[in-house]
Amino acid sequence: MLGNFSYCNPTKLYFGDQSLQYLNTELPKYGQNVVLVYGGGSIKKNGIYDEVIEILKAKGKNVAEIAGVMPNPTLAKLYEGIEIARAHKADLLLAVGGGSVCDYAKAVSVSVNCSDDPWEKYFVRFEEPDCETIPVGCVLTMVGTGSEMNAGSVITNTEKKMKVGHVFSDEKIMPRFSILNPRYTLTLPHYQMVAGIYDIFNHICEQYFSGTDDNTSDYIAEALMKSVVHSSRIANKDSQNYEARSNIMWTATWALNTLIAKGKSTDWMVHMLGQAVGAHTNATHGMTLAAVSLPYYRHILPYGLAKFKRFAINVWGVSADGKTDEAVAEEGLKAMESWMRELGLAMSISELGATEDMIEGIAGATLILKGGYKVLDHGEIVKVLKESL
Incomplete structure (x- = not known):
């Protein structure tokens, strides 16, 4: 560390x-x-x-x-x-x-x-x-x-x-x-519940997808992500399941109380992209994050390949046998996408009211941070947003 x-x-x-x-x-x-x-x-x-x-x-x-x-x-x-x-x-x-x-x-x-x-x-x-x-x-x-x-x-x-x-x-x-x-x-509408669940998950991702050292914070992050996925599947089928909802609530707190950021550079570009979308559409925060996440992660995957491979194996249970690192990493993001669709999350910013003529404005409102595996320029932000439409 x-x-x-x-x-x-x-x-x-x-x-x-x-x-x-x-x-x-x-x-x-x-x-x-x-x-x-x-x-x-x-x-x-x-x-x-x-x-x-x-x-x-x-x-x-x-x-x-x-x-x-x-x-x-x-x-x-x-x-x-x-x-x-x-x-x-x-x-x-x-x-x-x-x-x-x-x-x-x-x-x-x-x-x-x-x-x-x-x-x-x-x-x-x-x-x-x-x-x-x-x-x-x-x-x-x-x-x-x-x-x-x-x-x-x-x-x-x-x-x-x-x-x-x-x-x-x-x-x-x-x-x-x-x-x-x-x-x-327990009285939250399903849409708000799953948006909150993805907000939790992405908070962990933002801290996890940074750094290359052997960091205790990453091991904690993986356990928290697995807990979110497990409990979210229960809550998605039965929103009144107290045990699942209590685990989600506790994980949400530990996902962003600064503990798992320690010893990390952290990324936060999904939030910068999502917040810019939200400023132009007034869409629910967790849904804006969901809509831009996969295009962004696929864009930076080559620059953080080792961590994306680890994510696939340790969080999603992907087998690495006979596969290239790239194939394992991509399979992990596919597993993540499948889970997101299972919950009913927004998978594109067009679902949230964004249009192609908003792209330049959204890109201009996106703050560029430097803690992740790739520092995006304006053109790359536009590319990710277009792939999120």
């Missing part, structure tokens, strides 16, 4: 079907003014809102709300939330929802006491906060992003048609606590 690194993750997790009770343990640690952050209202339909409000009132909290956080949180919505949190003099931002709600709460957290424009400061210049941040807690209702245990935040600027993520380096941006009740995920 090469390189030098430090590792610290301060987020406290409460897991299980009785985990919401631990909100009673956490709330006394913070001041009286709580801002409840949530999405389109599903938590009111399924009863989670009432459960959370009851606990907040029992603890004597003064509650304000930021409702209507969309799946791809916009800059305009961020500005709205900043003003609500400022007016309420928030002591805690409590995000109740999926990854987008958690991402959004972190963006509000670093912006409330900052005089700079948050888009320019955090999503253009990628600076760290130099102001007091507001603590964030999460009650997770949808899995996929891993936002419940990391310092990442993604915001969409609809005017510029840019969707940009910033993974903050300051540990205080991570949620102070996260409550993970797998039962809260």
Whole structure:
């Protein structure tokens, strides 16, 4: 394992079907003014809102709300939330929802006491906060992003048609606590469930497909990928299978809490491509990743052949007997494609509303990163996107 690194993750997790009770343990640690952050209202339909409000009132909290956080949180919505949190003099931002709600709460957290424009400061210049941040807690209702245990935040600027993520380096941006009740995920529509499952899987891939050394992180990544594939097949047939859904939820957290990135350069180009597609179509995040993944991986396969061969053998059980390395690696991607189709994932960006005349714009909005096996130029990005249509 090469390189030098430090590792610290301060987020406290409460897991299980009785985990919401631990909100009673956490709330006394913070001041009286709580801002409840949530999405389109599903938590009111399924009863989670009432459960959370009851606990907040029992603890004597003064509650304000930021409702209507969309799946791809916009800059305009961020500005709205900043003003609500400022007016309420928030002591805690409590995000109740999926990854987008958690991402959004972190963006509000670093912006409330900052005089700079948050888009320019955090999503253009990628600076760290130099102001007091507001603590964030999460009650997770949808899995996929891993936002419940990391310092990442993604915001969409609809005017510029840019969707940009910033993974903050300051540990205080991570949620102070996260409550993970797998039962809260059981009411998700199938489309959202499988999109989240692929988001998990691709988070692992983004970290796995980099580096050439013998790295412990890769062994952990392979086990996590196998767990996702196994549990996803059960959940795809029976979405109410608690054991499968709980395993998916736990894997999602470990897929992106920075553990398996240690000692790695990491890639993240699938996310850059997918986020650019999402900025132009407003499509579901996990589906944009699914639609661009295979064309991208087939493009970089020759440059990371040894890892793609290992992926085929260790994750998908491909036999290498009598086959070239290239044949084994390609068979692994075919197995991955078969699994993706089995789940019902989007396999092209045209399914998500992208058209050929959008390609140049999407390519121009795609950030180019250098951690993977091949640094793409603009022409290669256009090629991958066209193969994703």
